[in-house]
Amino acid sequence: MLIFTILLDGIAYGMVLFIISVGLTVTMGLMRVVNLAHGAFAMLGGYLASVMIRHYGIPYVPAAFLAAIACGALGGVAELTIYRPLYRKGELAQVLLTFGLIFISIAAMTLIFGPRPIDESMPKWLEGLVDVGFRTYPTYRLFLIGVGAALALALWFIIERSLFGARLRAAVDDPGMARAVGINVNLLFTLTFVGGCALAGFGGAIGAGILPIDPFYALRYLVLFLVVVVIGGLGSFRGSLAAALAVGIIETAGKYLVPQLGSFLLWIIVFGLLLWRPNGLLPAKTAS
Template identity: 35%
Template sequence: MDIFGVPLQAFAGQLVIGLVNGSFYAVLSLGLAVIFGMLNVVNFVHGALYMLGALVAWLLLSQLGIGYWGALLLSPLLVGAMGMVVEIFLLRPLYKVDHVYGMLLTLGMAYVIEGLARYAFGVSGQPFQVPELLRGSVDLGFMMMPIYRCWVIGVSLLVCLGTWFLIERTRLGSYLRAATEKPHMTRAFGINVPLLVTLTYGFGVALAAFAGVLAAPIYQVSPLMGSNLVIVVFAVVVIGGMGSIMGAIVTGMLLGVLEGLARVYYPEASSTVVFVAMIVVLLTRPSGLFGR
């Protein structure tokens, strides 16, 4: 059976790859959207933190014997804690000056983190085993679907929707929005605004690390794994609307699928289709699909 001239198995295989990539785009762009939407910081270090999440997970496995499930919990917590330290000592002094200084700081941090990782571990990738519980495939009739990829898609959607619910539908989320939009008024109600800001940045960083741990068994753990991905993720955030939580989730998944389909019908365009979509959206709707 063919779909527009392409065998069903090849079409479905690329669709699955697109959904997996879209899951990473969604989680990463969600972290960027949270940080920009809440703190108005363009976090260029996000790709390096994604790589750092995978690298910390690999170190926990190889040096301490902590498996995938422990690393999936500990790595985002450790990297998120590092992010909170960065926010307190490096980013916080820059909030009162032009936002371009924060952007330049995070860009410099990205190069420093990547350079240190390359110096310590080289550029060759390190393997990370799929946990035994998630090994194997499911026979769908027209293709074999790896169980781990099903897990990545499912848990990414769960984390994304849970984050949206937390920020948009809970009292804590309302405190976070109030602390960033009306900080002086929020302080008047006895709310610790600096603590909320620090936790928000740490949470956005932890999302990047979480995506890195999910990616580790699929792609080899390498210091270079986040350098190119962050550009695509920024394009996803722009298309969805800067600071839009739902825009980051929906656009990330859709663009991952679009990229996968491009590999089927026009492989030469697969690496540029996201940026073409960004240009079209910026020309027709500069605020993004979900932006205000």
């Protein structure tokens, strides 16, 4: 039965990683911006949801949605003011500036919420266990798996089946040509950036039980989010889903089976994968 525990835990973990990282893969794939500060939006989402639940008595799910909207709005402002000048600069400038944003987020969150992690604010109906036929399993993790799957389906529909998605895919594949056929790539990017930040905020809010919220969140999990994006392939939606689930399952398996190794296993695998496929497992088609 251990294998089911590992799989379910790993998938729940992977779904959180997916919800948070999927916006980043579009950012890095579409505009080639290395955005290290993406996790800060997830952290903000977690904090905002917690404040709304505790101090304003807003129920869990609406609070997560409101936090997502707030993160999306902030993401839009950040895109227009801070990120836009970065597109023309090199990778190093992008890495440094967004690293600076992480520092600012750490300082700001410590100032506002204090240095300690916040307690989970889970509603009653998510606590406890649920019978899944052959055994019982925590409701919260099943909830994460369900939400993650639903979001993945919705995103698949938007990206693969809608006009917006077709434009987005075109812009990822070849931004120059997309512009030439009249797609407003800048607007598209602002919109996806907003969407990605909103998803990150949502993921941070509902995933707080797995990735606890504290001021160093953006720095601590930064590498995990980047791994998901880079292993999956920049700009690849399917890739980031596959990579998020793989990372979740590998990390969980490592913790259950060889706890003395810590994250060592994951890093060895990441290292090997990147050497083998530097463009990720399921890279988006790019013209370059």
